Amino acid sequence: MAAKSATKAKTASQKSKSNTEAYLRMYRQMVRIRAFEDNANQLYLSAKMPGLTHMYSGQEAVAVGICEALEDTDYITSTHRGHGHCVAKGAEFRQMFCELLGKEEGYCRGKGGSMHIADQSHGNLGANAIVGGSTGIATGAALSAKYLKTGAVAVCFFGDGATAQGLLYEAMNMASLWKLPVIYACENNGYSEYTKTDEIAAGSLTERAKGFGMEAFTVDGQDVLAVNELTQELVARCRKGEGPFFVELQTYRYHGHHVGDINRTYYRSKEEEAEWKDKRDPIVNFGTWLTGQKIVTADDLAAIDAEVKADAKAAVDYALEAKYPDASEVTMHVYAEAS
Amino acid sequence: MAAKSATKAKTASQKSKSNTEAYLRMYRQMVRIRAFEDNANQLYLSAKMPGLTHMYSGQEAVAVGICEALEDTDYITSTHRGHGHCVAKGAEFRQMFCELLGKEEGYCRGKGGSMHIADQSHGNLGANAIVGGSTGIATGAALSAKYLKTGAVAVCFFGDGATAQGLLYEAMNMASLWKLPVIYACENNGYSEYTKTDEIAAGSLTERAKGFGMEAFTVDGQDVLAVNELTQELVARCRKGEGPFFVELQTYRYHGHHVGDINRTYYRSKEEEAEWKDKRDPIVNFGTWLTGQKIVTADDLAAIDAEVKADAKAAVDYALEAKYPDASEVTMHVYAEAS
Amino acid sequence: MRQITLSQAVNEAIAEEMRRDPKIFLIGEDVAEAGTPFKVLSGLVEEFGTERVIDTPISEPGFMGMAVGAAMTGSRPIVDLMFGDFLFLVMDQLCNQAAKTHYMSGGKLKVPLVLRTNLGATRRSAAQHSQSLHALVAHIPGLKVALPSSAYEAKGLLKTAIRDDNPVVIFEDKLMYNDKAPVPEEEYLLPFGQAAVLREGRDVTLVATSSMVQVCQKAAELLETQGISAEVIDPRTIVPLDEDTIVGSAKKTGRAVVVDEGHQSYGVTAEIAARIADKAFYHLDAPVQRIGAMDVPVPFSPALEDLTVPTPETVAERAQQLCKGEI
Amino acid sequence: MRQITLSQAVNEAIAEEMRRDPKIFLIGEDVAEAGTPFKVLSGLVEEFGTERVIDTPISEPGFMGMAVGAAMTGSRPIVDLMFGDFLFLVMDQLCNQAAKTHYMSGGKLKVPLVLRTNLGATRRSAAQHSQSLHALVAHIPGLKVALPSSAYEAKGLLKTAIRDDNPVVIFEDKLMYNDKAPVPEEEYLLPFGQAAVLREGRDVTLVATSSMVQVCQKAAELLETQGISAEVIDPRTIVPLDEDTIVGSAKKTGRAVVVDEGHQSYGVTAEIAARIADKAFYHLDAPVQRIGAMDVPVPFSPALEDLTVPTPETVAERAQQLCKGEI
């Protein structure tokens, strides 16, 4: 479980066991994401959820490894596949499920839904349904942090597919020129919709970033400790004015592009899926490492799993019963009132 | 006078004198561009030209070196600073001056003007007033050439400033993925408007292109032979399916950003301007080389200069007298008629 | 007559035209093997190969620009823009380049391309995947804009668009992809600038575009039960716009309601209503009414989203008020 | 009262607001030392430094997006977009992001930013540097749109825009930068959604935006010589639109001409004319007239360009016909 990056981060096994609390929080957060997605998927399959949604399952170590290196006052921007980022940055199940179901108690009063879920109380500036659409926003949040001298760092999450959007390079150029505290976190899960990454990306993603004068790293996105360690280092450097940085995180999405994408053998094989799920699952592997290092017992982990599952179920039940926003809300919030 | 590029082009002095005709054509074309611009500038200063215009003077070796390596059936896209490209690709003075003055006999019947001058008979798909706006168009022309199997190559001219437009990277990515016959010719004249290139471009322009999987070159844009040699090689390779390529041409604009930009010491020094004009003038240096190599005499060159000057003067006089389009033209050409 | 879905109609139109003219190619995201997320293009790559059915990276400005360049140089691209909301990404290449090139070049360069995209809310897709943005492109001279309202129009208008030598933007209603309608086996084209009178009536004219045509036909049925005879007109293309048919109908009935799924303010209903109010002024018994989508970003919540778009009931109610002299 | 140019008015508005609120910064191309190509911002970088007056690369989508992110996180950016024509490049960030964020977040996130840009033809700048594209942004809920028509409005509206907690797009008429008008020394703000009645009249209402205000005031003078009394109304902001004042005037005069420099079709004149025709229906003596720019890309040739925009003469002529019952 080591970062494949140019950085000299220590491997996880070299680390002391003193970080038990942090480890358990990471484990729990990954389990929470998985549980959230399992429930969201069920809601879709049982026709209880309006619209479509994109599952984050499989990529948990990315969101958690990164967000655990951030403070609430740091910013993230998220994507159409954004539940994982939202959970990892500190959101609660209840408001999240309410949002997915279009209920008034949702983070966005039901107006945003899965693709626009935001949680500004924890610095999540929102999911985005425009691929690459948040790259400018994250960079602007970093500009703001620098301008207002808040010390905050911004992480821009985006997929391999989003690297085809020119906006990213415009933003990276300015971030690099102005040394903004922003980390471009490219979650390379091998696909954009139904297309393999090498069919849509020429050259090398990290070399591109370097061409814009930025240090760039590649890290195993299934290894939460490697991700976390690298991010901690980069966040610290960002705060010292040494940003921006680009990180390519190699990961995999377990489900289809969206919940409705069931028959997908025409673009990727069952064997490939099995390979990742069986051998590279970020939660299983981290659990194995935790028990192997005797940091916790298998029972401890099972208890976390059970607790999280119950939480998720309770939140779903709550959300299903919660009320929809009143009809009068439809014209509210088009414009902010003078404050 | 050697290419500073990674290519192994022979230096000009190693070449035989057998290319006299080609050399003289290049010399003449550079002189024609300079003469065109001198006249255009005069038209502006004497308030005979509507609007503004951007002078190409100083950059002649770029347009000529490149276009002399192309056929009429090859395509170029041009920029707001486009007179040089237009002349180099084969356009006539008369129709050009008519266009600059908004006359009916202009290449675009006066509807385009300086910033939109196009000459589709020689494959010039047009100047463009949106910085970077033609990068997709040139790449599309290359796609078309490949798709229709015409064997044509497209050259996309753009400035250092245009490298800040994300569209360029989207287009380069697709060109690279699909091996399109396109050459991205970046005329780095050190400035975009009133700003130095290093204030607006992080990293390295050629490294960026390489990050997109493209071979990239840097060449002295004041050395017409170096530019021409490199382009010949790249055009030939494009025709063999080995494109795309990126070329950074180091050059300088003698005038202000546009004809009205007279007091410019606040962003660049008189010394710097003098340095380029006195030591690196593409026409003077090429003339010196031609006479030094005994390819022609100074008198031969003077004769060309005089002839071109007379041509330009005659074309200006003609254009000044030429008639404006009829009022009825205003609603013509909004839509193409069924053919 | 056989019935096919709008999706099949689009597919047939493209296949027929691609067979006819080898200069045509398709370009967009996941258009090949995947046949688009809506599966509208399924089967085309199998027939025409990946040279003519080109999967792109997620680079809307880029492939839009490339289509412009390809169209200028002898090809005839059909661009697939997955959601109408992504129009905002391609506006520069569409409106500053494609739309103006023919004019700016004094008629020398042509840009024969089709931009296929969609419109329509109520799919619970929220604010960035639900917009109906046809008014924006209709405002730009040099573009033609077609709004098919059924499989029949979708096929006939798309074939006309593909043969047009200008950039044409065609918006399909994404909720209608699986709706069937009678479509002839034989080839046919529908001319631009000719509205269809879908239902004749005496009391009120309902002008409806795209998704709103069905809404207005249902409204007309409701009105009939109330003894009100509504004429339903589908302009089919909003650029060019068949003003004569629309104004003629309004003159006849003396009342008009214009219904469109774009936002109401500064949208399509404004243009059509303004023209009727002007040209039929002396024949109108009541003010021309407009019903567009609410001027709000499309909310996700089903409880809110459905409120934002015109329904048969809201249209019928307004028409009724109009006919009763209540407005 | 002292007279200053529109350019100075804009400069003063920004300087005053930047002194008041340290969260405000300026961002755009060549805004610092160069003070923009129009020299509107000269002197600001000297006072506020390069941290608050930020020169960008030529990356309109990029810095627009950054402004959105900055506005969401406590800053209040003023974005300088050198030409209104470049709006097409920033539409996604402006319309899909800035305009919708407050709504999509259920009111939790705010995007207090100002996008300053311009409009207007007849500068011989051809099709890509001459457009008046305010209708496009007016169609998008979540954006406010201001159209100052003199130095006075420019200062007052811009200050209001800067203090607004929403994204505001403000269009200056680039031909007016050197035009002087009386501007108080004391601070003042002009409220959004309040039209100005610039001239009272009895016979016809001229509704004019931005550059067309001067045109209509001259038209009103021409009309006066013909014994026609024209009321001239400047809406100042088209979102929000002061419908009451406009409709009220049309009710009083019974006739209205709406004049705007955007393309006529699917443009601003349509919305305003449609509202007047609806709300003043029973008071109108003649159909509401619209005069926009021609539906053609702006041609370069002076011989053609001047034909494309409304002039005092064309407006006066139309108003006269209207008053004479010839329409």
Ligand SMILES: Cc1ncc(C[n+]2csc(CCOP(=O)(O)OP(=O)(O)O)c2C)c(N)n1
């Ligand atoms: C601008 C834009 N183009 C296309 C889409 C449709 N779309 C949604 S997700 C997606 C694929 C994104 O791939 P990637 O960035 O790799 O993220 P992943 O889905 O793999 O997490 C596409 C094409 C979109 N939402 N926005």
Ligand SMILES: Cc1ncc(C[n+]2csc(CCOP(=O)(O)OP(=O)(O)O)c2C)c(N)n1
């Ligand atoms: C999209 C866009 N943004 C801004 C401008 C204004 N502008 C015109 S030329 C120019 C500078 C271009 O610099 P560069 O690409 O280096 O070309 P050069 O002028 O040096 O030849 C700018 C900013 C424009 N025309 N288009």
Ligand SMILES: [Mg+2]
């Ligand atoms: Mg992906």
Ligand SMILES: [Mg+2]
């Ligand atoms: Mg330059």
